[in-house]
Amino acid sequence: MSDLRQTLIDAGWKQGVILQPDPFGHKDAFGFLVLNQTCDCVNSDFEKEPYLELLPLVKVVGKPNSRIKNGENPRQIQFQMQENGHGIWVQSKITEAFQFDRSLHASLEFSASYRLSQTSLDDLIRWRAQRYVRTAFPDSFEGAFGAIHENFRKLVSKHESLIDSLLLSLSPFEEIEEGDCYQIQLRLMADPSIMAQPELAERLHELSEKIEKLFAESACFDHPRCRVFGLDEMNLWEARRFVDFTRYDYLSFGKEEESP
Numbered sequence: 001m002s003d004l005r006q007t008l009i010d011a012g013w014k015q016g017v018i019l020q021p022d023p024f025g026h027k028d029a030f031g032f033l034v035l036n037q038t039c040d041c042v043n044s045d046f047e048k049e050p051y052l053e054l055l056p057l058v059k060v061v062g063k064p065n066s067r068i069k070n071g072e073n074p075r076q077i078q079f080q081m082q083e084n085g086h087g088i089w090v091q092s093k094i095t096e097a098f099q100f101d102r103s104l105h106a107s108l109e110f111s112a113s114y115r116l117s118q119t120s121l122d123d124l125i126r127w128r129a130q131r132y133v134r135t136a137f138p139d140s141f142e143g144a145f146g147a148i149h150e151n152f153r154k155l156v157s158k159h160e161s162l163i164d165s166l167l168l169s170l171s172p173f174e175e176i177e178e179g180d181c182y183q184i185q186l187r188l189m190a191d192p193s194i195m196a197q198p199e200l201a202e203r204l205h206e207l208s209e210k211i212e213k214l215f216a217e218s219a220c221f222d223h224p225r226c227r228v229f230g231l232d233e234m235n236l237w238e239a240r241r242f243v244d245f246t247r248y249d250y251l252s253f254g255k256e257e258e259s260p
Contacts, residue, residue, distance in 0.1 A: 167243065
């Protein structure tokens, strides 16, 4: 083992450590989390692994947002960590992550006040990786949906046991200007055994009508459509136009969690 590698190990360099704000100059961040894998943090070859990837951490004011907690939103995340032994909620945005020359590691200092649990670190790493394997909805869509999110959650949660997934087709799948509208189609997907029971199928059809009405109340959605389908009724060619809306935390059927 090289002397430099041992020096980096002894200094405590590893994935998930928190660096003090200086010398990065982020006006709101109280610390910067190292995202690199531990093996990269202690690599003695600065040409092979030239950069630290750092994530600014900002404290959450008030109650955490259930729609972006624990890694389900592709752009931003809120999670818990310890500040001097007390639980706090913090937030980060993937767009604010940046690289720092790893050869300048001696100029950086670790923060002794903050600690991250392995569970929160696992959420962060999964969130970082999933940024590149799932679609990020446009901010203008998320803003419009946020206004009806709570009513939507209440509607869907009452029928959670009947729904396998909820698919969405959005056009255009990009940011829109103020005054423009999205065309949106939603499909409530249910197991064929559910669809075979008229009473249960009728409940889903009633839910789809209520979802349509809810989206229609927003000026951002033009003639929204929501339909009920059995899992055996949708072919792959048709499914290519849809994304699985149920994967995102702001569709969570769970209840709000309390702040620490």
